[in-house]
Amino acid sequence: MSAVILGAGMHPWGKWGRPFTEYGVAAARAALRDAGLAWSDVQFVVGADTIRNGYPGFVAGATFAQAMGWNGARIASCYAACASGAQAIDIARTRILAGLCDVALVVGADSTPKGFFKPVGGDRPDDPDWLRFRLLGATNPAYFALYARRRMALYGSTAEDFAAVKVKNALAGSLNGNARYRRTTTAEQVLASPMVADPLRLMDICATSDGGAALVLASDDFARRHGASGPVRLAAVSTVTPTFPGTVLELPNFATDSTAAVPPPERTFRASIAHAAYEEAGLGPGDLSFAEVYDLSTALELDWVEDVGLCPPGEAEKLLRAGDTALGGRIPVNPSGGLASFGEAVPAQAIAQVCELTWQLRGRAGARQVEGARAGLAANQGLFGHGSAIITTT
Amino acid sequence: MTAPVIDGWFTVDDGTAHLLGTRCSDCRTVYFPPQTGLCRNPHCDGEDLTGTRLSRRGTVWSYTNACYPPPAPFVTAEPYVPVTLAAVELAEEGIVVLGQVKDLTVEDLHVGMELELTWGPLADGPPVWMWGRP
Ligand SMILES: [Zn+2]
Numbered sequence: 200m201s202a203v204i205l206g207a208g209m210h211p212w213g214k215w216g217r218p219f220t221e222y223g224v225a226a227a228r229a230a231l232r233d234a235g236l237a238w239s240d241v242q243f244v245v246g247a248d249t250i251r252n253g254y255p256g257f258v259a260g261a262t263f264a265q266a267m268g269w270n271g272a273r274i275a276s277c278y279a280a281c282a283s284g285a286q287a288i289d290i291a292r293t294r295i296l297a298g299l300c301d302v303a304l305v306v307g308a309d310s311t312p313k314g315f316f317k318p319v320g321g322d323r324p325d326d327p328d329w330l331r332f333r334l335l336g337a338t339n340p341a342y343f344a345l346y347a348r349r350r351m352a353l354y355g356s357t358a359e360d361f362a363a364v365k366v367k368n369a370l371a372g373s374l375n376g377n378a379r380y381r382r383t384t385t386a387e388q389v390l391a392s393p394m395v396a397d398p399l400r401l402m403d404i405c406a407t408s409d410g411g412a413a414l415v416l417a418s419d420d421f422a423r424r425h426g427a428s429g430p431v432r433l434a435a436v437s438t439v440t441p442t443f444p445g446t447v448l449e450l451p452n453f454a455t456d457s458t459a460a461v462p463p464p465e466r467t468f469r470a471s472i473a474h475a476a477y478e479e480a481g482l483g484p485g486d487l488s489f490a491e492v493y494d495l496s497t498a499l500e501l502d503w504v505e506d507v508g509l510c511p512p513g514e515a516e517k518l519l520r521a522g523d524t525a526l527g528g529r530i531p532v533n534p535s536g537g538l539a540s541f542g543e544a545v546p547a548q549a550i551a552q553v554c555e556l557t558w559q560l561r562g563r564a565g566a567r568q569v570e571g572a573r574a575g576l577a578a579n580q581g582l583f584g585h586g587s588a589i590i591t592t593t
Numbered sequence: 594m595t596a597p598v599i600d601g602w603f604t605v606d607d608g609t610a611h612l613l614g615t616r617c618s619d620c621r622t623v624y625f626p627p628q629t630g631l632c633r634n635p636h637c638d639g640e641d642l643t644g645t646r647l648s649r650r651g652t653v654w655s656y657t658n659a660c661y662p663p664p665a666p667f668v669t670a671e672p673y674v675p676v677t678l679a680a681v682e683l684a685e686e687g688i689v690v691l692g693q694v695k696d697l698t699v700e701d702l703h704v705g706m707e708l709e710l711t712w713g714p715l716a717d718g719p720p721v722w723m724w725g726r727p
Contacts, residue, residue, distance in 0.1 A: 337691065458688075
């Protein structure tokens with residue numbers, strides 16, 4: 200038995216300034232239409248929470264369900280930072296696999312303020328997320344920049360490589376009607392954009408966006424009865440924690456774990472996220488047709504390319520320069536345009552990644568279509584040790 | 594000196610700054626910020642974490658800066674001078690600690706160079722640990 204994806208829907212990403220509920224409901228309705236199902240067919244709703252929209256955001260499942268009209272469905276709401284959407288998918292999938300429901304709707308949406316992500320208000324000297332701003336002024340881009348600088352030192356990556364990632368993703372995003380940024384760009388434009396956190400420039404760093412994404416999941420029995428032919432299958436949802444001691448300085452921490460007593464684990468946290476997904480799916484990186492990875496920065500996409508096993512550490516630039524990770528290349532990375540083209544709408548982002556996986560595997564991604572796509576992976580990493588990777592297959 | 598924003602993370606002793614961590618008396622794992630109560634090593638049941646001063650010198654793991662003023666609760670100086678940050682690896686403790694960098698910019702830094710712990714004031718007065726030239 201497995202869970203399948205019957206419907207995928209999105210509200211376009213942007214800076215629309217509307218309540219997040221509207222984006223979520225629009226995405227949910229699109230996903231239901233795509234599945235050929237009605238709201239009354241949904242037995243279980245999972246909402247991925249947003250922490251920037253007051254109490255309705257903390258109980259997102261109920262907020263969406265109420266907005267669509269209470270229908271008595273079972274419900275869950277969950278928060279796992281950037282992995283919230285993946286966790287919502289996992290909860291729905293688990294309930295389907297347990298035989299407790301046939302049809303589940305997963306929804307995530309966000310409405311975000313301008314500028315840097317700020318900590319939630321109030322003096323909270325016990326919260327590392329508050330303290331890192333108070334004591335160090337360490338913004339999210341600062342952490343991305345630490346990884347980027349480290350990559351330059353270890354592997355000789357250059358600002359030109361980072362710019363090439365943006366150029367590649369902007370081109371893919373220009374072909375995606377749901378993307379916020381639809382303009383292609385040049386390396387010169389990226390390199391001329393203002394420095395934000397050395398070595399990362401404004402165009403290396405993903406923005407924060409409004410948006411909504413939704414999926415209709417079902418048991419394969421239901422899909423058969425419903426007449427869905429060859430629906431996309433959820434082959435793995437990995438939601439793993441790190442292994443002690445973590446040796447990469449993770450946002451929002453002040454320090455890594457200590458290796459004084461226990462040597463570093465075999466895999467870094469990011470690498471372990473994808474590894475667990477491969478194990479669960481019984482597939483390896485060589486089986487993938489494409490991957491969606493969490494490019495919070497251009498440099499981070501290169502880290503991810505290695506972390507999901509598309510090449511050994513230090514060789515992502517080689518793939519990039521050869522055009523392997525571009526649309527039409529051997530293993531396209533972020534054919535949706537990635538966060539570079541969307542900007543991050545936290546609880547919706549991991550769901551949006553799976554929308555792209557679905558459309559690609561159905562052969563319905565239009566001008567972005569990866570030829571003969573059979574298997575795709577979406578990976579992301581939330582704060583405080585919430586990792587996620589999802590593998591879908593035809 | 595204005596009172597620190599946080600208690601017990603660092604001290605200045607005769608003008609010399611020290612990071613204050615804790616160490617598990619069973620497995621010797623070191624914690625910064627200072628962990629109290631239970632050891633986080635999954636193979637250790639240790640419950641006795643005692644205070645320890647961390648090494649004052651380490652090597653740069655990575656570094657960056659904030660070209661734009663960070664948002665509150667960070668308090669920015671007028672006029673704003675970009676904050677430089679360094680993540681410094683302490684060999685003995687096997688730990689990387691993030692801090693502001695004093696009197697150096699990203700142009701002066703490179704991965705692998707040695708830095709030493711010092712301290713300086715936040716824009717509104719309270720002291721904080723910083724990494725500086727040895
Ligand atoms: Zn211990």
